[in-house]
Amino acid sequence: MIRTGVNFISKRGRKSSVSQKIGVSFFTTFVILLLTVILFPGFFAPYDPLELDVINRLQAPSKAHIFGTDEGGRDIYSRVLYGTKDSVGASIIIVLMASGLGTILGAIAGWFGGKTDFYLMRIVDVFLSFPYLVLAMALAASLGRDMRSAILALILVWWPSYARMVRGQVLSIKERLFIRAARTVGASSYQILFWHIIPHTYRTVGVRASMDVGYVLISLTGLSFLGLGAQNPSPEWGLMISNARSYVLASWWYSVFPGIAILLVVSLFIYAADRFSGVEK
């Protein structure tokens, strides 16, 4: 009998171009940096974000306050850094919860089919038939004006699109031969769903999720800007821009720096997700 040796083709299908590799390592570095700022803002920020210093109110950027100060004399640079937790951190949590919920419900709908599928997808249709920001505003307003209700509202608005996407994926995955093979070794429906089907949706969901962090951030800061999310004196970016409206002509720095922060994070997440999706294709 010929014995087959252990010959690996270990990197099959894993060729990625240099630019894609740069894209991924760039994304990783960027996320690590953001997480560090979210977890340890005090390490980078020179001032307390909430400490009032009314004598130095609305100071232009200087050596002491590189982004200037707001109407209460608080350092905008420190507030932007502390605000990362409220804005970006919350967005990441929203996306994680929404994609998790959407993946599980979508997979259940696609896998079990029939009535389960029908009713779940009609619920999804209801959510998807509203403009998402209008729906988020309505939900956030009815849940009470605070950060927690804004987060909850956005999770509720965001999961249906994941459910729809994952359902489609599952419909194609469940026809593949390895699912039949898993049946023949005696795996149960739930085992096949959670071990063979859902892992195959991670890639698409991952790419979508990394892009969605940017979009969710815009919506969340938007809700805060409209007064439906974070409340004063929280250093949330959207709220800061909202407060800065009264001073926009005299003190440009007040609205510009939180705005740049939003722009930077959103565009970087979207750019990174774009790069991410090119890998392993």
Next chain:
Amino acid sequence: MSEPLLSVKNLEVTYFSSPTSAVKGISFDIQPASCLAIVGESGSGKSTTALAIARLLENSAATKASAILFEGNNILKATKKELRKLRKDRIGIVFQDPIASWNLSRKVGTQLLDAFDKSERPERREKLISYMEKVGIDKAAQVIDMYPYMLSGGMMQRAMIAGALLGNPVLLIADEPTSALDVTVQADLLNLLSELRKEQGLAMLLVSHNLAVVSQIAERTVVMYSGEIIEEGPTSTLINSAKHPYTVNLIRSMPSMDQPRKVTLYTNEIRNASSQGCVYANRCPLVIPMCNSEKPVLQLIGETKVACHRHSEVAKLLEVPNGAITSNS
């Protein structure tokens, strides 16, 4: 003759996507520890039969039968739970395409052990390693923790067989287990299957279009054409003195090194099932008017069963040289 291990009675399978049946009321038995082969060309319904027996076509086809008796129980009436247990413990299945049969994102061992309880797993794992060694996988203890994409096609198929044997099955359904592999690996796997069969008293349902493979390991052979059984009998008798013109042509179409033969090419379509008469009539070189009007029934002639009006004349008319087909063992 003892009680058959598997007894299929009037099996009829219709895919939802097609108006005609893929399998039209076939019956056969498999004795314990014996090997039955189903041969036929692509689309003759042989894989469908194999899948229908394991009830793996639930979502894509309607399966009807008087009964599919396995160890005396009707598989068609089994509940989901019973079916799971049956697939886990009593019936092993190996598919045609080893690469597509694996979930590439889950380790070989974990994937095969999924179905067993947590408490059972360490013991089963040891057993799986020993089976993997038996089917010729080197360093099985390492391979079990690898991902399937790290293995070659032959190794994937071997591991699949090891997995199929893990529950101590009494019946192994092998749906063209060697067709995706290269020739040396094929021979190797076939020897392996025969050995395992002798060792464990395993019965086997082998689906193949390769007569050389069949002659090597199967005791009995069923020839299918267009969803019907047209000839059935002990493999050696069937190959050496085929009684149905289709079987004769099937055997003749096998290329041989020492005797170059002319292969018959068909240009006309397979006959529609709904038409009367013999399914093979429009391609048959021996067709007579009766073939088009009356359907031949499967009847026992000597050792083999054959469905042909002119079975007694076939050998003479087609001038089959006796023993022209040599098995390549």
